[in-house]
Amino acid sequence: MTGQAFVALLPELISTGFLILVLMVGVYTDSNAGVGVGLAAIGTLAVFGSAAILLATGFSGSFFGDGFVVDGFALYFKLIVAGSAFFAVIAATRWSGRTGDAPEYMTLILSVVLGSTILVSMRDLFGIFLAIELVTIPSYAMVAFDRSRRESSEGGMKYLITGVIASSVLLYGIVLIYGVSGSAMLSDVADTFTGTLTPVAVLGLVLMTSGFAFKLSAAPFHFWTPDAYQGAPTSAAAFLSVGPKAATFAILLRILLEGMPGAAPTWTAVMAFLAILTMFVGNLFALRQRNVRRMLAYSSVAHSGYILAAFAALQGGGVAFAVQAVLIYTAAYAVMNMGAFLVIDLVGEEAKNYNGLVRTNPGVVACMALFMAALVGIPPLSGFFGKLWIIIAGAQSGSILVYIVVGALVVNTVLSVPYYFGIIRNMILEEPTTDTVRSKGSGAVRFSVYVLAVLTTLFGLLIIPLSALVGASGLA
Amino acid sequence: MITTITILIPLLGAILMMLLPDEERLLRYAALGVAAVPLILAGYVFFAFGDDLGVAALSLDVTWIRSLNIGYRVGLNGLGFGMFFLSALLTVIAVLASWDVSRNLKQYFAALFVAEVGMLGVFAAQDLILFYVFFEITLIPMYLLVGVWGDENRRPAAIKFFIYTFLGSTVMLAGFLAFGILADTYAMNALDGGGGLSRTAQVAVAAPILFGLLVKMPAVPLHSWLLDVYVSSPTSTNVLLSGVLPKLGTYGLISIAIPLLPQGVEPFLPYVAVFGVINIVYGSFVAFLQPDLKALVAYSSIGTLGFILLGAASGNAVGLNGAVFQQVSHGLYSALLFILVGVIAVRTGTRRIEDLGGLAARMPWTGGLLALGALAAMGLPGLAVFISEFMSIMGVYATFPVQGVLAALGIILSAMYLLYMLARVIFGPIERPAYEEIGDAGPAEMASVVPLAVLLVVLGIFPALLISIQRPAVDAVLTVIGGS
Numbered sequence: 001m002t003g004q005a006f007v008a009l010l011p012e013l014i015s016t017g018f019l020i021l022v023l024m025v026g027v028y029t030d031s032n033a034g035v036g037v038g039l040a041a042i043g044t045l046a047v048f049g050s051a052a053i054l055l056a057t058g059f060s061g062s063f064f065g066d067g068f069v070v071d072g073f074a075l076y077f078k079l080i081v082a083g084s085a086f087f088a089v090i091a092a093t094r095w096s097g098r099t100g101d102a103p104e105y106m107t108l109i110l111s112v113v114l115g116s117t118i119l120v121s122m123r124d125l126f127g128i129f130l131a132i133e134l135v136t137i138p139s140y141a142m143v144a145f146d147r148s149r150r151e152s153s154e155g156g157m158k159y160l161i162t163g164v165i166a167s168s169v170l171l172y173g174i175v176l177i178y179g180v181s182g183s184a185m186l187s188d189v190a191d192t193f194t195g196t197l198t199p200v201a202v203l204g205l206v207l208m209t210s211g212f213a214f215k216l217s218a219a220p221f222h223f224w225t226p227d228a229y230q231g232a233p234t235s236a237a238a239f240l241s242v243g244p245k246a247a248t249f250a251i252l253l254r255i256l257l258e259g260m261p262g263a264a265p266t267w268t269a270v271m272a273f274l275a276i277l278t279m280f281v282g283n284l285f286a287l288r289q290r291n292v293r294r295m296l297a298y299s300s301v302a303h304s305g306y307i308l309a310a311f312a313a314l315q316g317g318g319v320a321f322a323v324q325a326v327l328i329y330t331a332a333y334a335v336m337n338m339g340a341f342l343v344i345d346l347v348g349e350e351a352k353n354y355n356g357l358v359r360t361n362p363g364v365v366a367c368m369a370l371f372m373a374a375l376v377g378i379p380p381l382s383g384f385f386g387k388l389w390i391i392i393a394g395a396q397s398g399s400i401l402v403y404i405v406v407g408a409l410v411v412n413t414v415l416s417v418p419y420y421f422g423i424i425r426n427m428i429l430e431e432p433t434t435d436t437v438r439s440k441g442s443g444a445v446r447f448s449v450y451v452l453a454v455l456t457t458l459f460g461l462l463i464i465p466l467s468a469l470v471g472a473s474g475l476a
Numbered sequence: 477m478i479t480t481i482t483i484l485i486p487l488l489g490a491i492l493m494m495l496l497p498d499e500e501r502l503l504r505y506a507a508l509g510v511a512a513v514p515l516i517l518a519g520y521v522f523f524a525f526g527d528d529l530g531v532a533a534l535s536l537d538v539t540w541i542r543s544l545n546i547g548y549r550v551g552l553n554g555l556g557f558g559m560f561f562l563s564a565l566l567t568v569i570a571v572l573a574s575w576d577v578s579r580n581l582k583q584y585f586a587a588l589f590v591a592e593v594g595m596l597g598v599f600a601a602q603d604l605i606l607f608y609v610f611f612e613i614t615l616i617p618m619y620l621l622v623g624v625w626g627d628e629n630r631r632p633a634a635i636k637f638f639i640y641t642f643l644g645s646t647v648m649l650a651g652f653l654a655f656g657i658l659a660d661t662y663a664m665n666a667l668d669g670g671g672g673l674s675r676t677a678q679v680a681v682a683a684p685i686l687f688g689l690l691v692k693m694p695a696v697p698l699h700s701w702l703l704d705v706y707v708s709s710p711t712s713t714n715v716l717l718s719g720v721l722p723k724l725g726t727y728g729l730i731s732i733a734i735p736l737l738p739q740g741v742e743p744f745l746p747y748v749a750v751f752g753v754i755n756i757v758y759g760s761f762v763a764f765l766q767p768d769l770k771a772l773v774a775y776s777s778i779g780t781l782g783f784i785l786l787g788a789a790s791g792n793a794v795g796l797n798g799a800v801f802q803q804v805s806h807g808l809y810s811a812l813l814f815i816l817v818g819v820i821a822v823r824t825g826t827r828r829i830e831d832l833g834g835l836a837a838r839m840p841w842t843g844g845l846l847a848l849g850a851l852a853a854m855g856l857p858g859l860a861v862f863i864s865e866f867m868s869i870m871g872v873y874a875t876f877p878v879q880g881v882l883a884a885l886g887i888i889l890s891a892m893y894l895l896y897m898l899a900r901v902i903f904g905p906i907e908r909p910a911y912e913e914i915g916d917a918g919p920a921e922m923a924s925v926v927p928l929a930v931l932l933v934v935l936g937i938f939p940a941l942l943i944s945i946q947r948p949a950v951d952a953v954l955t956v957i958g959g960s
Contacts, residue, residue: 320543321543324543358583362583369616373616376642378612378615378616378642379608379609379612379613380609380613388605388653391650391653392544392653392657395653395654395657396657410646410647410650413646414639414642414643414646417638417639417642418635418639421619421635421638425623425631425634425635428620428623428624429623429624429630429631429634460540464541468541468542468543
């Protein structure tokens with residue numbers, strides 16, 4: 001391994017190192033939660049720091065026979081993954097310390113980090129599949145980790161079964177694409193996927209897309225999402241809905257843009273269909289939920305739909321804006337959704353737990369109100385910028401179908417107001433009841449919530465320039 | 477730079493409010509102090525730069541998002557300055573008039589100040605996206621001001637307010653984005669006259685923008701959120717709700733839709749004038765039927781907003797000057813009436829018109845000022861509203877004579893219900909024995925209404941104070957749209 005390749009793999013090597021370290025702590029010390037959690041937190045920060053340094057120095061290159069690429073795009077998503085993992089570690093501290101399984105849980109988080117960071121750099125379809133499995137297999141365990149709650153095992157089991165089916169569908173699609181193009185390298189696939197596609201190639205594309213739709217909880221493949229997120233420990237739901245999901249969107253974008261640019265008319269139409277369906281399903285089901293965690297699970301389905309709308313806009317003059325829309329939206333969603341899940345950790349998951357909370361916890365309420373408003377897309381909060389870019393990309397694409405998708409996005413934004421604002425109403429306008437919970441939990445979680453609230457508010461000043469920087473260099 | 481500082485001071489004020497200890501007198505005085513600063517700065521701008529608002533000291537242009545050509549671009553001109561000043565003034569008045577708010581006072585003032593950031597920003601923004609951002613910043617604080625501190629009917633009212641106006645502004649944003657994409661910039665000064673768009677494109681872009689602005693106002697068929705919100709709000713929120721918020725819509729019409737999309741708006745102008753007439757006539761008729769004094773004032777306030785639409789639609793100097801002026805005079809009189817209704821409701825414990833009567837005997841100041849406000853609302857010469865309504869009607873008569881004549885008839889309707897209201901509430905025998913005991917408005921209440929009454933009179937006698945500031949900007953609009 002050359003020196004260059006060693007530097008390129010720095011985030012992955014660091015996460016592997018800490019993964020082993022935390023696992024050893026679990027094996028050789030007797031339920032010593034503090035050390036494991038501390039190491040995991042340092043580990044995620046180190047991954048974040050190494051990716052940030054690589055991004056700042058403008059490091060880029062292609063390694064291992066062009067199978068592993070480091071570019072601004074990949075590094076940006078490594079930042080999102082590592083950053084969200086850090087907050088997940090913080091959120092898991094108190095809970096996993098109580099059960100005494102902290103090091104094991106932290107190991108799982110670090111495995112997901114490792115898989116996700118590898119995933120966004122892959123340029124080989126089989127490598128992509130392996131990386132996705134490295135992400136999903138630990139995440140089954142994370143969802144089912146809370147043995148004190150029956151829903152956790154149930155959610156984990158549902159997630160496992162659908163996840164395995166999704167993986168096989170995905171793999172089948174990849175194999176067909178490999179069969180058609182004779183190579184699993186994206187650059188070789190691109191040569192085959194031009195002009196009129198053969199039926200087998202279309203089948204491969206559709207199967208692979210369906211596999212991804214499962215992983216991204218896009219309708220009609222979203223059924224596992226509410227059960228898995230409701231059952232999962234809060235930190236797991238928060239992290240899985242944000243970090244690995246962003247990485248999966250990133251690699252799907254890379255496959256489509258690097259591997260199948262010639263087939264864009266086919267897959268943008270598929271994406272447009274998925275986007276419209278996913279937005280409506282997510283929002284209409286979210287409207288009916290009384291459980292905040294389940295509501296946020298459907299909300300995450302809806303937000304997958306919004307991001308898929310950017311994928312539909314990857315045509316005509318909209319490509320550059322659509323890529324940047326994905327960059328911005330995933331980061332925006334990461335800060336606001338992570339924040340909302342951490343508040344659930346502090347307060348509780350029933351909507352009535354939030355009644356009149358402003359009397360006892362005005363700070364937490366202010367943050368939660370910001371997260372909810374950001375999820376709606378109120379300016380100048382983070383979600384607004386994500387939607388702004390998607391609408392602009394859609395308008396630039398010059399396709400009638402994409403205009404319809406953008407119209408659906410606007411309609412869905414208004415449709416989502418009642419359930420997000422229902423939480424704000426409960427917190428601020430309702431009287432407290434016996435169900436109202438005084439915010440509990442550690443100072444670290446509370447501090448994380450405040451940090452995320454600041455990021456959500458100042459998104460336009462802090463993260464937009466970063467994404468513009470990456471967007472300029474684009475996919476290497 | 478001064479403009480930016482003025483916009484940001486209330487934000488700092490909101491943070492300060494949250495940090496202060498929970499002590500009522502301290503909070504009220506601190507809030508008054510914070511609110512006074514933007515007003516003083518706006519007053520300074522009036523005296524120092526009144527003859528030329530285009531100076532560099534007042535504007536700031538920083539690129540924000542380079543790839544989209546969106547910038548933090550602010551500056552003042554004659555179209556917005558009157559409302560910029562009035563927003564600062566009405567925030568001070570709202571702080572003074574917050575006697576009926578006692579619960580969670582620091583949060584109340586914080587929300588008030590965040591709303592002020594948005595209001596000041598809208599009237600200074602020189603970039604479409606920035607305009608939208610400020611436009612929406614007012615939304616959540618207003619939702620909270622109504623939803624937390626309103627009366628028992630506040631929750632549905634607040635949700636209704638939010639969903640309606642959010643829907644309207646989302647549609648408006650779609651129009652802005654289409655405009656910016658087609659013209660490749662969001663800077664308003666670069667978009668004058670259509671930013672190079674064809675007539676068809678201008679019409680397509682203008683339609684959603686007009687819809688959003690008319691919902692915000694609200695123009696009559698789009699107004700159904702309004703009554704519950706106005707009636708449920710605390711008095712000091714009413715001051716902003718009626719004094720400033722509708723002007724976010726009308727100001728957008730006068731300073732964005734008309735000069736930036738002249739050809740796109742043109743086919744809609746006769747209908748804008750018709751909306752104006754509908755507002756005036758419908759507002760007057762429905763006001764006549766209201767048993768509740770506050771609802772009567774609310775409908776009267778919707779009614780006189782119609783004159784802004786008429787003046788804006790006229791497309792000539794007299795009408796546009798009237799429309800810009802009416803934004804300010806409407807804010808002054810409606811805030812005055814809402815506060816006085818609040819004073820009466822606190823004293824008598826009711827807002828039902830038929831339960832009131834003979835209040836002038838016990839509350840001479842309140843009664844007198846209520847009479848002044850009502851006379852202003854019906855357009856009595858010598859008061860500010862007369863000047864602007866008269867100019868709007870003159871302007872629109874030249875362009876759309878039918879609408880002009882109908883609007884003039886509307887003034888008679890307003891005289892009917894306002895005189896009826898005065899006769900019923902202020903004059904006549906004292907309705908109930910309990911009213912023998914009530915006292916007149918106290919010092920804080922007087923302090924909140926007297927400046928409004930004084931300005932109504934001063935601007936009625938010296939309209940040139942405001943018109944001289946707004947005329948250059950109105951002339952610039954006329955050059956763009958090719959009117960006279």
